[in-house]
Amino acid sequence: MDMAWKIIQLLLLASVTAVWGARPKSQKGKKNLLNVCMYGKHHKKEPSPEDKLHDQCSPWKKKACCSVNTSLEAHRDVSLLYNFNWEHCGPMKPACKRNFIQDTCLYECSPNLGPWIQKVNQSWRKERILNVPLCKEDCESWWEDCRTSYTCKSNWHKGWNWTSGINECPVKNTCHRFDFYFPTPAALCNEIWSHSFKVSNYSRGSGRCIQMWFDPAQGNPNEEVARFYAEAMMNGAELHGAWPLLLGLVLLLLLS
Template sequence: MAVALQMTPLLMLLASVASAWGTHSRTRRDRTDLLNVCMDAKHHKTRPGPEDKLHDQCTPWKKNACCSANTSQELHKDTSLLYNFNWDHCGQMEAKCKRHFIQDSCLYECSPNLGPWIRQVDQSWRKERFLDVPLCREDCQSWWEDCRTSHTCKTNWQKGWNWTSGMNECPVKAACHTFEFYFPTPAALCEGLWDHAYKVSNYSRGSGRCIQMWFDPAHGNPNEEVARFYAEAMSRAAPRGHGPLLFCLVPLLLLWLLG
C-alpha cells in the first residue's frame, strides 16, 4: 500500500540535517570549519569581517561580512558589473520583486553563516557554492507573492542563458511570461531559481532552524544560531560516517508512519 508522506517540521528538520551533512561531506572543508566562513567564490572575501559602509539592503551584515562595500554597491544595480546579469531581461522587473533579488544577492555575497551548506564545484567563476540552505517559509512565500506578476523566460537562472551580447538574454524561443507561469508555487521559485541553492523549510523566522534572507541588525543576526545548530548536528553525526545518522532517521520515520 502506498503511503503519502507529508513533511512535518520534524521530518523537514531531519532531512535538512541529513542534506547538510551529505553536502558538507563532499567539500574540502574541515568539519570544524563550518562557522563564520566565506565561500571560495568570485567576489567573496577570504575571511569575514566588519564593513561599515555596506550599501542599503546589505547593511544587516556590516558587523561581519564576506562582501566588500564596493560589492554591496554593485548588487543594487539593475545590471551589475559583478556578473553582467540583467534582472530586466523580460521588461522592467517590479520594484517589490527586485527587492527580494537584491536581498538574495546580499545573503549570497555577504553572509558568513552558510558554512554547513557549502559544497565544492568546478566552475570558472567559483570553487564553492551553497546547496539546499533551509530558507524560512515566510521568506520564500513573500518572494513569490511579490514577484508573481513580474516577467521572466526561464525556470533555472543558473544556466542556459544567451550571453552573446555580454549579458544574459533569453534563449532563442524562450517566451517571456509571468513568474507565476514559470514558478507556479513558492517552492518552485525558491528551490529551482538558483539550481537548488535553497530548500524551503517548514520552520518560521525566529525558530533558529531556518535561514532568514534578511533581518533587522538591531536585534542581531539570527542566522548565526541556525548555522550553529546544523554545524553541531553534523559534528555529532560525522565521526562515524553516515551510519548513525541514517539509523537515527529510520526509526523516527517508521514511528511517524505507524503512529
C-alpha cells in the same frame, strides 16, 4: 563463550572511543563550518567588519564576506558582479527586485552559510551553496512579490544567451509571468538557482532556517541556525565512523 563476551566488551569500548576520540577533530571541523566565506568570485577570504555596506546589505556590516563595492553592485539592475540583468523580460516590479537584491546580499555577504557550502569546478567560483533551508515566510514573500513580474526561464543559473555580454532569453523561450515558470513558492526558491535554497517548513525566528533579511539591532539570527546544522553534521559524522565497530558487535552477539 567467555572469550566472545570479552571480545564484545572490547568492541564496545572501541566503539565509545571511536565516537569520543573523534570529537576534537569534529569540533575543529565545526569551526570550519562557522563564520566562513565561500570561495567565490567576489567573496573575501574571511569575514570582517564593513561599516559602509550599502542599503540592503547593511545587516551584515559587523561580519561580512562582501566588500563595500560588492554591496553597491548588488543593487544595480545590471550588476558588474556577473553582468546579470534581472529585467530580461522588461521592467521588474520594485517589490520583486528588492527580493533579488536581498538574495544577492545574503549570497555575497553572509558568513553563516558554511554548513551548505559545496565544492564545484566552475570558471567563476570554486564553491557554491546547496539546499540552504530558507525560512518559509521569506520564500512566500519572494514569490508573492514577484509572481506578476516576467521572466523566460525557471533556472537562472544556466542556459542564457550571453552573446551580447549580458544574459538574454534563449531564442525558443517566451516571456511569461513568474507564476507560469514558478507555480508555487517552493518552485521559485528551490529551482531558480539550481537548488541553492530549499524552502523550509520552519518559520523566521525558529533557529532552524536561514533568513534572507533581519534587523541587525536584534543580532544576526542566522548565526544560531548555522551552529545548529554544524552540530548536527558533526555528530552525524562521528556516529557514522563508529558504525563498522557497532556492526561487528551485533554480528558477534548473533553468533554467540
